Amino acid sequence: MKRNGSLMLSVLVGIVFLCFLSAPGARAEFPERPITLINPQAPGGANDVLARPYTQIVEKYLGQPVVVVNKPGASGMIANVAGAQAAPDGYTLTIGSSLMTIVMEWEKISGKEPPAYISDFAPVGVLSTIPTVLSVPYASPWKTITELINEVKANPGKYTFVSAGLRSPTHLGAERFIKALGLKCRHVPYKGGGPALQALVGGHGDFTTQFSLTSIPLHRGNKLRILAVQNSERLKSIPDIPTMREAGIQNIENGMWLGIVAPKNTPSAILEKLRDATAETVKDPAYIQAIQAVGEEVRPMGGSELAKHWALESESISRLLKELAKEGMK
């Protein structure tokens, strides 16, 4: 990290020098050069679906382009560290999400000091949140969530659920459901949402909680059946499917938010500017149209709202992970 420090120092010296050259006296308005957005996924990852329209439209409100830099690896930890340690000048932002919360909370629970933690970031705003939905194979005899619950309750340990990976939001969604009802099921993780859904469609698992985005087309095509939505209200695209709350299970809403975060010591004037621009962007009709075309509903949050949501989320995820760790998850 020493090398990084000296690099940063030299960059800073360079910037200070440039500032003297370009604007003697008056201080220029904040974004006077392109802003870097660190994406913890490889190019072509799912983040691009939301981040691409954002970077295109936010330029209009910021007056400077936003350039995405991909830093995949170590479940996003490499990007998180880079984002947290970046100069807090507003020129390096990071894509934050529920995945970030999970990784950081897990580091804490497994006894390690996380190299970057939630408190190292200042939230800018949420681009969208995607809920998970509980589904079963189309050939499954269960038509409602109650039938599923009764059957699984009667046969503890008999049924399996598949997920897109250990500690992924799709895994935690199912665990929330199971823990709330005191069920016993076996978990079979797959590498990613595609393989997990393929396994479910083929009947190699009994149920799964996957993102609405990927499940709804398969539901419409009669390849699987969505039984309940893990969201506070019904989804516009599948209005006939009840929420978990309607089915009588409280507080197991689950999903993933995707948003923008800045390093923690970013000056408030700069942070406000970024927050305003982001809020304007997600309200922009072009952005809403781009997201709806994907089948996504825009449920943006502002910076302070995200801060509150993030605190709540990290608490509930931490509680769930602690419970799972007690059961022997490594």
Next chain:
Amino acid sequence: MTKERFGSLFLIALGLYAMVHSLRLPMGEWNQPGPGVFPLILSVLLAIIGCSLYVVSDKGPRLNWKDTFFRQPKIWAIVGLTAGFILCFDWLGFVPTTALYLFVLFFRISRLSFIYSIALSLGITGAAWFFFVKTLNLHLPPGPWRF
């Protein structure tokens, strides 16, 4: 020592290391094999193979230590230069590191003339910059001079 024997000792050493490491991992139960099971099986297998190779390999060509590993200035130079490239890549940036790396390889290892080496390394660096950064749009480290 024969060549084969050296190889078998390497396999045994690797097998033992992996065995020690995998024994520390959870083994799980019958219906849920843990993360340690596969590495343990493989490392035991590796050690067994190493031992059997050791036994059958008393004949055959002998390993010439010095000529294979130590009297290889070119190989050591290439490995060292590449390590240097890796260390400087993030710090100096893509363009200067590449130009320097290629120049030293051309001039010292391939023994091209000074002018030719400079021209070639600069030309290739320029072409690579145009291709990787401008055309393919890869995010290569810009270095302190931002290019």
Next chain:
Amino acid sequence: MDALVSLYHGFENALSLQNIYLCLIGCLWGSMVGVLPGIGPLAGIALLIPITYGIDPTGAIIMLAGIYYGAMYGGSTTSILLNIPGESASVVTCLDGYQMTQRGRAGAALFIAAIGSWIGGTISIVGVMLLSPVLADVATKFGPGELFSLLLVALLLLSSLGSSSFLKTLAMISMGMLAGTVGMDTLTGAYRFTHGFMGLYDGLGFVPVAMGMFGIGEILSTTEQSIVREVYRPRLRELLTTWDEFRASIGPILRGSVMGFFIGLLPGAAHILSSFMSYTVEKRLAKRPEEFGTGRIEGVAGPETANNAATGGAMIPFLALGIPTTPAIAVIMIALLIHGIRPGPLFISENPELFWTLIASMYIGNIILVLLNLPLIGLFVSLLRVPFGILFPIILFICLIGTYSVSYNTFDLAILLGFGCMGYVFRKLDYELAPFVLAFIIGPLIEETFRQALMGSGGSLAVFYESPITFTFMSIAAVLLGYNIFKSLRQSRIGVSSTGSTGP
């Protein structure tokens, strides 16, 4: 004959000036990223997504699919010429392709690879066109148990791959599989062999390992021999395959097409599995299997056909169900989502025009690719005339940048160099590298599917023989195992003394 009418309309659309142009761009770009080691179809597609924003969705998918199958054409070039696999699927091509180059038949190898790719690609599109919905359901039948039984067959075939001693091949396989276990265990989250390095959490990447062992290792051992490598000047006549070579390739090409297409349906490492299965099948069928690995054209024709045929198979779960089973297809799907098209089971019936235009464009694209690649053979072969002293720094540099571009992490470069040194040492000790790299890819899949199957069945072993699919593959595995044991017993009776002197 609804299909023919639809296909006719598809061709009408695909043959519009804009769509041909986009198809050409996609194929060109695909061949290019395929030729460059490290930068594969995944990055190639991801990098072009921004360019598709201004185009209509049909044009976008034509172009992106063109990159995907185009990359498979180019992947063999560096394997044949330089012994560096451009894609994971081309590891097997190194075995005989590079030997052909050393015998002065580089042109013939590239020629048959291009022709085989074309035939394999075209046959697999026929399969996609006619069988998509049916085969998509078949593909979902492959759960962990079924995949494990198939991979077990692959593993047993792998043990007979090497041409040096059986024990040494087995050692390389175990080492490769061990290297595959590095990183976070996907099923329990335990860190294995990471020693606290964050760069190892996701495991060793294929690109640093394969390019290190093949690319860097090859350069180190060639440098040692002499910096002035023999300059080889092929004549035009030598660029083409002889009639005998061509006749020998027909069988492998046809078998490779069918096999590749069906293996392509499976999730996981479809491309590499298809090329490798084709190679071992050809080796088993050959009259003189011991000649494989010394530059047999069948060893290039079969695998190169198979991995192109697999592109068609791999697109079926995506087109018919909307489920991407390979990373590159997942990126195409993301691109379609960005364009507002949601793939799913209703994709073909809701967007028949898009589907049939895509099919038509794939026929056209394959013709474009073969027309593009054949004239390039001469150019590629003439690369061999570049003095080694100039060529090797460039190869080293491309390996470094190619590796860096996978995850933008210098730690991967250190892994590349480390495996390069390992590759050099193994070459010195006459160990073969291909079994290591193949086991490195197949090993984690075997472990994962085995454990997933047991987790799903609650510990019951019935999951490995219950269904007809698993039963068939398990029987094949048993026969192969019996045959291997019988063969090695017979060999050991003949004499152990040969172990020391085998290997080139």
